[in-house]
Amino acid sequence: MDAVPALTEVPSPQFVIVGDNVRLATYSWGDPDAATVLCVHGFGSSTRDNWVNTGWVRDLLRAGFRVLAVDQRGHGLSDKPHEADAYRMSALVSDLVAVLDTYLVDQVRYLGYSLGGRVGWQLAVDAPEHVERAVLGGIPDGRPLARLRVDQARAFLDRGEPVRDATTQRYVSLAERVPGNDLRALVAIAEGMRLGETDPDPAAPPMQPVLIATGTEDPIYDQSAHLASLLPRGEFVDIPGRHHVNAPGARTFREAGIAFLSRTL
Secondary structure, eight states, X not given: OTTOOOTTOOOOOEEEEOTTSOEEEEEEESOXXXXXXXXXXXXXXXXXXXXXXXTHHHHHHHTTOEEXXXXXXXXXXXXXXXXXGGGOHXXXXXXXXXXXXXXXXXXXXXXXXXXXXXXXXXXXXXXXGGEEEEEXXXXXXXXXXXXXXXXXXXXXXXXXXXXXXXXXXXXXXXXXXXXXXXXXXXHHHHHHTTSSSOSXXXXXXXXXXXXXXXXXXXTTHHHHHHHHHTXXXXXXXXXXXXXXXTGGGOHHHHHHHHHHHTTTO
């Protein structure tokens, strides 16, 4: 298929400026008249890292979808504010609504991983008219990034002090592995995600069909399975032998996710 790019091919971004003057990098592939999948990456990642290099964009195009993706604020080629208040959940959800409005897309099938999964949950709840169904990978039923020790991360950035907390060290390593990441912006995200209502609320879940997928080696595996069981139209799938960082590249995840997104085609 001529429209299917090589794994490393990412088009030049189209920038969308949202309400607080943050500039978001967005990307589009495929036939604009086809059903659209909105892809939203995880913490410390990007469109290229989560969706292009892992084969998701290629396989979604082969399945007949149009693909629309965004580098969330603080990531990729988007602006990277250093203020925690810029990363409230309401801002992250509003960003996605603004992208859909700019592209004149009324409704999407949603694909999100980790932070992108958590934002997708909230988008489906707060703006249900925009989400037909959703695949949420690596999403816990707890506060995202809550285990990151912000004080140690800031001491590392400001004074070069070693990070002693193992979980925080994993987050720092995760952030450093993607070229172009701004560690100060990512720490601000961890702070901002603790402001306001940041937990998925099982009492007010998405009413759309939702597939939750999590690696069997991911520490949040049991939480994810439990969260799926609370959804009115929820399903759960294992990603065998994968942990939180390498689960997006698993063929099992791609196949299950694309099959779920394709059900109403």
